[in-house]
Amino acid sequence: MSPASTNIFTLTHNSKLPDLLETNEKWNAKTTEEHPTLFRDFNANGQAPHTLFIGCSDSRYNENCLGVIPGEIFTWKTIANIVSEKDLTCRATLEFAINVLKVNKVVLCGHTDCGGINTCLTHKRSALNNGECNHLYQYLQDLDDLYHENKSEVMAATKDTKLQSRMLSRLNVQKQVTKLLAIDTVKNALSRGEIEVYGLLYDVGTGLVEQISETTA
Ligand SMILES: [Zn+2]
Numbered sequence: 001m002s003p004a005s006t007n008i009f010t011l012t013h014n015s016k017l018p019d020l021l022e023t024n025e026k027w028n029a030k031t032t033e034e035h036p037t038l039f040r041d042f043n044a045n046g047q048a049p050h051t052l053f054i055g056c057s058d059s060r061y062n063e064n065c066l067g068v069i070p071g072e073i074f075t076w077k078t079i080a081n082i083v084s085e086k087d088l089t090c091r092a093t094l095e096f097a098i099n100v101l102k103v104n105k106v107v108l109c110g111h112t113d114c115g116g117i118n119t120c121l122t123h124k125r126s127a128l129n130n131g132e133c134n135h136l137y138q139y140l141q142d143l144d145d146l147y148h149e150n151k152s153e154v155m156a157a158t159k160d161t162k163l164q165s166r167m168l169s170r171l172n173v174q175k176q177v178t179k180l181l182a183i184d185t186v187k188n189a190l191s192r193g194e195i196e197v198y199g200l201l202y203d204v205g206t207g208l209v210e211q212i213s214e215t216t217a
Helices: 017-034 038-045 088-100 115-121 134-139 141-157 161-181 184-191
Strands: 051-055 073-077 105-111 196-202 209-215
Touching: 017 038, 051 088, 073 088, 088 105, 088 184, 105 161, 115 141, 115 161, 134 141, 141 161, 161 184, 161 196, 161 209, 184 196
Parallel strands: 051 073, 051 105, 105 196
Antiparallel strands: 196 209
């Protein structure tokens, strides 16, 4: 972020509850003007999302990068878009989105400049094991493994840490998609031809999405 540029964001660290309520009203008015029937005729009557979006919790992107409006996408965001069959939230989200909501697309969208990846890439993960971030330290084990498994390839490819980070983001999407495909709920729906699974990478510097993988029945 350029410190010299004028703040363009809606709220800041100084914002309090009344500010949030006010910006909600403005957002509501703008959205209603653009889509007069959205809340009243669609969202008020339930949801039928076509897609499950799994992304990193990073503040710089979410399902809106696909140009959608409320009601289209069921979302689960988690640090570094790490998928695990042992994670109850992950399993419950997949079951609800696929078996109950009947989405027909599952998108796993990683992003460039991921803090989790950069932490492992710059060997700062061990500093997290300090009492305040023990769970985060533990959580990032998966990324640290990814980094060490691909370290020589990444280091040989470029000396630019931004590009190394980007390579690892791509590899992380591939790794998490592979894990996703091995989870029963996804595997079964895929074999029945009910869903397709797309691996994407969002570039925080351009706002554009790149295809990493596509899995169909
Ligand atoms: Zn991230």
